[in-house]
Amino acid sequence: MHVPVLLNETLDLLITNPAGTYIDGTLGRGGHALEILKRLSPDGRLIGLDRDAEAIMQTAERLKGFGNQVQRIHGNFADMKELCKTIGVTEVDGVLLDLGVSSPQLDVAERGFSFGKDGPLDMRMDQTQGRSVADWVNEEDEETLANVIYRLGEERKSRRIARAIVEARKTGRIERTLELAAIVEKAVGGRRGPTHPATQTFQALRMAVNAELESLETGLEAGLSMLRPGGRMTVITFHSLEDRMVKECFKRHTVKRESLQQGGEKLVYDEPAVRRITGKPVTATKQELADNPRARSAKLRVVEKEMTV
Ligand SMILES: C[S@@+](CC[C@H](N)C(=O)[O-])C[C@H]1O[C@@H](n2cnc3c(N)ncnc32)[C@H](O)[C@@H]1O
Structure with a gap:
């Protein structure tokens, strides 16, 4: 609620x-x-x-x-x-x-906002326009990805994450939330502490696709x-x-x-x-x-x- x-x-x-x-x-x-x-x-x-x-x-x-x-x-x-x-x-x-x-956006897996629920990597607040996160992570160059993740996510390991995304997409498009969450988790060296290692990356990508x-x-x-x-x-x-x-x-x-x-x-x-x-x-x-x-x-x-x- x-x-x-x-x-x-x-x-x-x-x-x-x-x-x-x-x-x-x-x-x-x-x-x-x-x-x-x-x-x-x-x-x-x-x-x-x-x-x-x-x-x-x-x-x-x-x-x-x-x-x-x-x-x-x-x-x-x-x-x-x-x-x-x-x-x-x-x-x-x-x-x-x-x-x-909002909570409904986070709760519905199909909207793709949550790294804890499997869904399409969308994250657009307005689904009638713009590019999804899937489009972003598959199309932007490594430097742009790293800069966005660093600036909007305040993520210190942004370069490593961007490199891992670019590596992963060589074998096929990244389409699902859990897929991206796993790539980020591996790139930052696994879980430490209570927050999921993909929290800041997901936040950054959400802010970027929605031009918040x-x-x-x-x-x-x-x-x-x-x-x-x-x-x-x-x-x-x-x-x-x-x-x-x-x-x-x-x-x-x-x-x-x-x-x-x-x-x-x-x-x-x-x-x-x-x-x-x-x-x-x-x-x-x-x-x-x-x-x-x-x-x-x-x-x-x-x-x-x-x-x-
Ligand atoms: C935190 S929730 C608002 C919750 C609301 N105050 C309530 O009590 O239920 C944020 C909402 O703002 C919307 N939103 C975010 N950026 C927006 C924008 N630039 N223009 C219009 N709506 C936006 C989101 O789609 C989301 O539904």
């Missing part, structure tokens, strides 16, 4: 106007969405996006009690401006992004640009590169005062101007960590669009 991470913390910081319009850019199982809707007044509205068509279908039942207060759209949150425009929404009171994969960092960069800017003054953007990350991207984006948009040589000061920021609501990121409480191990690396950052600058 997918338990929404940092649920109360997120809702408390996201919802400033119960009659407002909100975007959940990562609908998933609809866990956060359901609780947002419960906190909204009958005039409040939620637009749920997910690039996974399954998520859009499966949340129909869970959210049906809210009628036309909720609209679900299949698409990438990077395109939220265009997607919301199709239903006449150009400004919102809050945007939530809860990044990463690129979507985040665009999605953050799109979300900020759609906020009404006083509206908030809340982002939950599970990966250090993502958290850094969120932190840096929010910092660029935060209004700073710089003293001028001739006296006085000027305001420095990227449009649109925001103020920070969280200094250090919010992390899970001991209780949540005990109940939900997925919350371990979760970090929540929040900014608010400035009223006037």
